[in-house]
Amino acid sequence: MMTIDPVRWTAAATPVLAWGGLCGAMLGRRRQPAQPQDADWLVVHASQTGNADYLARQTAATLATGGLSARTIDIADLDAAILQGATRVLFVASTYGEGDAPDAAARFAAVTMAGDVDLAQLHYGVLALGDSSYTHYCGFGRALDAWLRARGATPLFERIDVDRGNADAIAAWQHQLSHLAGTSDLPDWEGPAYGEWRILERTLLNPGSAGAPLYRIVLIPAAGGLPDWEAGDLVQVSAPGDPDLPREYSIASVPGEGRIELLVRLQRHEDGSLGAASGWLCLQATGHDIIALRIRTHPRFRLGENAARPLILVGNGTGLAGLRAHLKARIDAGMDENWLVFGERNANVDFLLREELESWHAAGKLARLDAVFSRDTAETRYVQHALLEQADTVRAWVARGAAIYVCGSLQGMATGVHEALCAVLGSQAVDDLAADGRYRRDVY
Known part of the structure; x- marks a missing residue:
């Protein structure tokens, strides 16, 4: 175990009961669908880790800058009736795994997209989030776009596919929004700045394992107070060797413990080189090095x-x-x-x-x-x-x-x-x- 005295404390910047009773209880607690409200635009997000949710809120804020009323809605609350009552909808849709819908979109994909819905009145746009390393890149976003067209809806512009948060693709979406909103005065879409952290402890948890080494990494801020987060949230680490592609890790601790703890498995590529972030955190960084880290909420x-x-x-x-x-x-x-x-x-x-x-x-x-x-x-x-x-x-x-x-x-x-x-x-x-x-x- 490596232990480092902190320079300064900081913070920088989720009896067996009868089966009939189970079903009844679940039905009784089922969330009621959202009701249509007066708004120029609906912005629908199908999110798994929170990226689509964030981009949907930014999209609605951009439309509001141009004086348009817009409301965001989780795709879990979207159904055929709401779609048929709308005229302008923007979708921000993540893909999960090998082309699957996010968990929140499971019911929409299985029920609404399987139905014969007339959407001839609807004009829409789709921002599809994905990762091109998977076979079915942006699979759900593409399937959603194809379904909307098949149901008679009219695209406002061609679907925009985003590969692992590609900035150019996001900028293309912002460009389309500026036309829809009639303004070039767009809000800032930049994420929060990275904070400076240091490693306090590093412990190999599985010596002798047949699997890759797995480390417990304890981090404290290099200066300032501890930021706030909730169980379920993530951190993004910007590794010196690849700062433009942050790696995400689940936070293993809660704020009351006064530190951020991570469980990180050391990655090695086929050529023997180390993973950009895991190699830095598990082997290369010392207690004196700055770790560029920011918290990302994971609602x-x-x-x-x-x-x-x-x-x-x-x-x-x-x-x-x-x-x-x-x-x-x-x-x-x-x-x-x-x-x-x-x-x-x-x-x-x-x-x-x-x-x-x-x-x-x-x-x-x-x-x-x-x-x-x-x-x-x-x-x-x-x-x-x-x-x-x-x-x-x-x-x-x-x-x-x-x-x-x-x-x-x-x-x-x-x-x-x-x-x-x-x-x-x-x-x-x-x-x-x-x-x-x-x-x-x-x-x-």
């Missing part, structure tokens, strides 16, 4: 209205970071209806934060702790298998109002967990949980 993975609910937390590997922050926040608030299902390779070297988690469990602050290690049994087991084996308990917790948060790898873990939840609860129930904000994912 869809915060607790929000789920703060008082029982919580099922599921994840693997570095996904434990985001889950640990939620556990700490709830324990500090006196909430003990917490169930963690965590997976890694081997218990003797990969049981991350074991002492802390087991102490919380022994004290009754973590009601259930299921640790699953894929390499320790003859038959490979992952977190999704634990959920299937505990199906009755999963149903009972959900029937009592539990929310489900998933954090970790998209490929394998998140897909397997989703399929397991659909097998245990039913696909419609899972879609409803997602639309109601009770099933939230931060996977990568």
Whole structure:
């Protein structure tokens, strides 16, 4: 472990009950669709990690600069009736994984986009967010654009695809907005400035693991006070070797602990070179180096209205970071209806934060702790298998109002967990949980 005395403290700049009762309870709590309101424009965001939400709010602010009334709406609250009552809509649509709709858009994609809706009165624009390293780049945004055209809607301009936040593509969207708003006096869309941080501690958590090294990184501000954040939020790190493409990491700590903690896995490329950010954080930076870091809010993975609910937390590997922050926040608030299902390779070297988690469990602050290690049994087991084996308990917790948060790898873990939840609860129930904000994912 590397320990560095801080120069100065700083802050810089988410009994088994009857199945019929479960369904009834879920239906009773289902969020009511938003009602149309007088506005020149609707700005719809389909967001997973908050980027589309942010850009939608900036879009609405730009239209307002030109004297137009605009309101933002989550795609989870959008239906055919609202679309048919609108004449001008701008969509900011993220793509999740290999071309999938974000969780918030699951019901819209499955129900509204499957229906025969006449949208001949509608004029629209689409800003599609994606990552060209995936096969189905901007898949949901492109599918949404094609569906709107097929339903008779008229595009105001050609769809704009954004590859990993490309500034030129965002500028092209702003250019179109300036024409729609009739003004060139646009608000500032720049993100917050990076703050200066230093590494206080760095600990290798999995010595001897068959997997890549995984470090716990503790950071404190180089000067000033500690910034505010909530469990579920992220940090963006600008690495010296590649400052134009910040890397995002889940925050594993809460503000009351006086520091930001990250769980970072060291990445090595095929040519042996280190990942730009992980290499810097895990091996290269010293306690005297400045870490350029800023906090990014992640509204869809915060607790929000789920703060008082029982919580099922599921994840693997570095996904434990985001889950640990939620556990700490709830324990500090006196909430003990917490169930963690965590997976890694081997218990003797990969049981991350074991002492802390087991102490919380022994004290009754973590009601259930299921640790699953894929390499320790003859038959490979992952977190999704634990959920299937505990199906009755999963149903009972959900029937009592539990929310489900998933954090970790998209490929394998998140897909397997989703399929397991659909097998245990039913696909419609899972879609409803997602639309109601009770099933939230931060996977990568």
